[in-house]
Amino acid sequence: MELEPLLPILPLTAQVNTSGHLVLGGCDTVELAHRFGTPLYVLDELTMRTMCRQFRHEFRSRHPDTTIIYACKAYIGLAMASLVAQEDLGADVVSGGELAFLITVGFSPEKIYFHGNNKSPQELEEALRYQVGRVVVDNFYELELLERVAAQLGRRQPVLLRISPGVDPHTHAKTTTGTVESKFGIPIADGQAREAVAKAGSSEHLELVGLHFHLGSPIFDVAPYQEAIRITIGFAADALGPRFQELGVGGGFAAQYVPQQPPPSISAYAEAIVHALKEECRRYRIPTPRLVVEPGRAIVARAGVALYTVGAWKAVPGGKRYISVDGGMGDNIRPALYGAQYVALLANRLLEPATERVTVAGKFCESGDVLVWDAHLPSPRPGDLLAIPAAGAYTLAMASNYNASLRPAVVMVKDGEARLVRRRETYKDLLQCEVWP
Ligand code: LLP
Numbered sequence: 001m002e003l004e005p006l007l008p009i010l011p012l013t014a015q016v017n018t019s020g021h022l023v024l025g026g027c028d029t030v031e032l033a034h035r036f037g038t039p040l041y042v043l044d045e046l047t048m049r050t051m052c053r054q055f056r057h058e059f060r061s062r063h064p065d066t067t068i069i070y071a072c073k074a075y076i077g078l079a080m081a082s083l084v085a086q087e088d089l090g091a092d093v094v095s096g097g098e099l100a101f102l103i104t105v106g107f108s109p110e111k112i113y114f115h116g117n118n119k120s121p122q123e124l125e126e127a128l129r130y131q132v133g134r135v136v137v138d139n140f141y142e143l144e145l146l147e148r149v150a151a152q153l154g155r156r157q158p159v160l161l162r163i164s165p166g167v168d169p170h171t172h173a174k175t176t177t178g179t180v181e182s183k184f185g186i187p188i189a190d191g192q193a194r195e196a197v198a199k200a201g202s203s204e205h206l207e208l209v210g211l212h213f214h215l216g217s218p219i220f221d222v223a224p225y226q227e228a229i230r231i232t233i234g235f236a237a238d239a240l241g242p243r244f245q246e247l248g249v250g251g252g253f254a255a256q257y258v259p260q261q262p263p264p265s266i267s268a269y270a271e272a273i274v275h276a277l278k279e280e281c282r283r284y285r286i287p288t289p290r291l292v293v294e295p296g297r298a299i300v301a302r303a304g305v306a307l308y309t310v311g312a313w314k315a316v317p318g319g320k321r322y323i324s325v326d327g328g329m330g331d332n333i334r335p336a337l338y339g340a341q342y343v344a345l346l347a348n349r350l351l352e353p354a355t356e357r358v359t360v361a362g363k364f365c366e367s368g369d370v371l372v373w374d375a376h377l378p379s380p381r382p383g384d385l386l387a388i389p390a391a392g393a394y395t396l397a398m399a400s401n402y403n404a405s406l407r408p409a410v411v412m413v414k415d416g417e418a419r420l421v422r423r424r425e426t427y428k429d430l431l432q433c434e435v436w437p
Contacts, residue, residue: 001345001349001351001352001377001378002354003350006259006345006389008259008262009259009302009343009389009390010302010305010389011024011025011047011302011303011389012044012046012050012302013025013026013044013046013047013413014044016350016351020348020351020352021347021348022305022345022350022387024042024044024413025044025045025046025412025413025414025415025416025417026413026414026417027042029042029305029307029348029385029387030347030348030385032307032413032418033309036409036411036418036424037409038326038408039307039325039326039327040307040408040409040410041304041305041391041395041396041408041410041411042304042306042307042410042411042413042418043080043300043303043304043410043411043412043413043421044304044305044412044413045413045414046414047303048299048300048303049083051298051300051303052070052087052089052299053087054266055068055089055266055295055298055299056089058267058269059273059274059291059293062271062274063278063288065288065289065290066291067090067290067291068089068090068294069089069090069091069092069111069113069294070089070091070092070294070295070299071091071092071251071295071296072092072094072102072296073092073094073098073296073397074299074300074301074392074394075296075300075304075392075393075394076098076101076397077101077396077421078101078105078421079412079419079421081102081104081105082105084107085105085107085108090112090133091111091112091113092112092115092251092294093113093114093115094115095116095123096123096126096127099112099123099126099132109130109133110131110132110133111133112132112133113134113135113136113160113248114127114132114134114136115136115138116138117138117184118138118142119135119138121145121149124142124146124149125149125152125153128149128150128153128155128157133158134158134160134209135157135158135159135160136160136161136248137160137196137200137206138184140186140192140195140196143196143199143200143203146159146206147203147204150205156204156205156206157205157206157207159206159207159208160208160209160210160211160248160292161193161196161200161210162184162185162212163185163186163212163213163232164178164179164180164184164188165178165215165227165228165231166180166187166189166231167179167213167215167228169216169219169221169224169252170219170220171215171216171217172338172339175216175217175218175338176215177214177215178216178228184214185213185214188231188232188235193239194235194239197239197240208240208243209243209245209246210240210245210246210289210290211232211235211240211246211247212248213248214248214249215228215250216252217251217252218253218254219252219253219254220254220261220263221264222268222269223272225272225273225276226275228249229247229249229273229276230276233277233280233283234280234284236286237285244289245289246289246290246291246292247277247289247290247291247292248292248293249273249291249292249294251293251295251297251298253266253295253297254298255301255390255393256301256302257340257341257343258341258342258343263298273291274291277291296393297393297394299393300392301390301393302389302390302392304390304391304392304393305387305389306327306331306332306387306388306391306395307385307386307387308325308326308385308388309326309385309386310380310384310386311323311324311325311326311382313358313380313382321356321357321358321359322359322360323358323361323380323386324360324361324363325360325361325362325363325371326363327362328361328363328370329364329368329369330362330399330400330401330403330405330407331395331399331407331408332371332391332395332398332399333398333399334394334398335370335373336366336369336370341372342389342390342391343372343375343376343388343389344360344377344387344388345377345387345389346378346380346385346386346387347385347386348384348385349378353378354376355377355378355379356379356380357374357375357376358380359372359373359374360375363405364402364405371388372388396410401425404430406424406425406427406429406430407425409424
């Protein structure tokens with residue numbers, strides 16, 4: 001197979017050994033599959049750490065007062081939480097569950113931002129008891145709820161207000177959030193954001209320190225960030241004055257899934273965002289606030305490779321051929337949900353030329369359970385090891401037990417060592433929450 005065009009999609013440590021096997025983090029993936037079974041998610045530690053460092057470097061070299069927080073929704077596990085802490089990043093959580101992962105590994109609470117459009121009273125209480133750094137308030141209901149919870153706990157909580165700038169980032173409709181019709185954030189356009197600022201500003205138990213927006217994901221263009229910054233700074237200069245100490249510009253930084261669609265580099269995103277931020281602050285003669293950046297996908301997507309074993313195949317009239325693998329929409333729902341594109345390769349036969357176009361189907365009872373519609377492979381056979389690169393983000397994080405299937409194991413690889421960080425589920429795991437008879 002032609003590996004060259006796939007290199008930007010594979011982890012940084014990807015190699016082919018003399019047997020034609022894909023090697024990740026110094027580990028032969030065929031051996032990993034024997035040792036841990038399939039489906040298996042392999043996370044390359046070096047790629048994740050490199051992405052964390054790139055974000056820090058590219059933003060901080062342009063604007064030293066930048067906080068990078070990892071968006072846990074892309075993928076969270078205890079090993080991941082601890083890696084993020086070691087890399088000195090903060091974290092964005094959207095549930096008490098994500099918070100629990102971070103707290104378990106001793107993550108510094110003041111580096112945690114709590115997001116979400118419907119945080120429960122219990123989640124807010126947990127957040128405040130742990131003393132998270134920021135709660136990002138999404139709506140008027142939450143403003144009142146948080147005020148009550150903070151009063152009960154005798155705490156003054158620093159908050160950002162999530163505003164809706166009314167900018168379309170041209171992502172898939174299901175992952176667009178910056179427009180005024182979105183369920184997230186308080187619109188600037190009709191005066192609601194101004195009212196929220198007044199309300200938060202006069203609160204006894206909330207300390208308003210800035211604003212936040214998130215436009216959508218993935219955003220393959222830098223222009224929407226710039227437009228949203230222009231709108232938000234104009235609003236902040238007028239409505240917040242000196243309380244405007246911090247601006248969160250969300251995540252949405254794209255990852256590369258297929259050779260034809262390379263994303264902007266991290267430095268291109270950083271350049272565009274910091275430039276717009278400084279320029280707008282100059283225009284309004286206000287100090288440049290701290291910048292908060294929330295990458296999720298861009299940290300983990302490329303680090304992850306999903307490994308499956310090829311099983312059944314069939315030909316349909318018209319010449320199309322299906323091959324089926326032992327995972328699918330239960331561990332990666334993105335193709336079924338968003339029409340997301342991936343490539344596939346045969347991790348045990350990388351030196352053989354791709355001769356056939358096949359559709360890679362999952363094993364779940366649903367016609368839409370397809371992982372790759374048009375994979376170009378050396379004629380696949382049952383027992384082959386099929387790899388899907390760029391599978392680290394929003395796959396395991398969105399995994400389900402549909403068809404009472406078992407969610408896969410996860411290994412982190414580094415310098416020839418493979419570390420099991422999540423074991424494969426068992427039938428016992430499936431049954432343990434059932435109450436019977
Ligand atoms: N910050 C906020 C407030 C967010 O809502 C999100 C993602 C992020 C940061 C991180 O965005 P990222 O850098 O990962 O693009 N399930 C979809 C993606 C949903 C993103 C939701 N919010 C997918 O698989 O494409």
